[in-house]
Amino acid sequence: MSVLVRVPATSANLGPGFDSLGLALDLHDEVEVELAGDDVEIEIDGHGAGEVDPGEGHLIISTLRETFDTLGVDQPKGIRLRCRNRIPHARGLGSSSAAIVAGVLAARALADAPGFDDARALELAARLEGHPDNVAPCLYGGFTIAYTAQGTPKAVTLPVHEDVRPVVLIPDFRLSTEAARGLLPATVPHAEAAANAANAALLVHALTRRPDLLMTATEDYLHQKYRAPAMPRAADLVERLRSAGVPAVVSGAGPTILAFSTGSAQDLIAPEVGSDWHIQPLNVDPVGAFVQFPETR
Ligand SMILES: Nc1ncnc2c1ncn2[C@@H]1O[C@H](COP(=O)(O)OP(=O)(O)OP(=O)(O)O)[C@@H](O)[C@H]1O
């Protein structure tokens, strides 16, 4: 019995939307999960090959097991994973959320548990990831606002204006989300929190209706400056792009940069970016994760 799950990369925060706003991007991992044999067997094509845990400690395997437990079904003995990984790891493009969403959705499909709906899948994936802003767009696609109601992670999706064209600038160096979160202060000045709240609200309007407001709307006060010492080249490039008129932010916990190439901004990006950054224009993925059984392929 097997299932194929396709999961998108995501860019979280988008500037002032720390731990809340996120965008699904047209760059995908594909994971085939088969319940067979007596052992865990993992084949990886692409990112993470030769690096990630090859057994029970693999993030998709641990997520599958956690989800089977949550669903109250017996643990399978043997699991075969075939991963086609196109999302780079530890770069701020939501690779860990993609792996977690793939594991949760594959386990739900294999256990035939339709009562475990997307809201519950989001809740479990957000708990496993530790924050909801990548798992929400990964699961639902598009532009999402993740929030917490009575302790439960939830999300809404909004349509993105057609002139919003994301471009990611991926460096050759990495930064783990855990390390980047360790740099955040326990408190921030009230005036900066207020300015951040205004920009996060404005950003929702800018992404859905008024892309011309993206420069102001992407200004963040909660995380980027505190993390800059861990990624000085990314921080410097964000500043240069913004000075050149390109709305640019750190993608997720970095060090990838997300730029919005609205209007003429596309032409302004390349001259600011050195050859050690990979420039990749990406469409917004409006669909999010999806699951196929072999007979429907
Ligand atoms: N497809 C995968 N298979 C197995 N492990 C993975 C996979 N994707 C990510 N991981 C694990 O997650 C780590 C990266 O997670 P991390 O949260 O640091 O960064 P990210 O998710 O790529 O970026 P961000 O959270 O900032 O968007 C990898 O080093 C690896 O251990």
Ligand SMILES: N[C@@H](CCO)C(=O)O
């Ligand atoms: N909101 C998270 C996103 C990580 O992808 C952070 O910035 O730590």
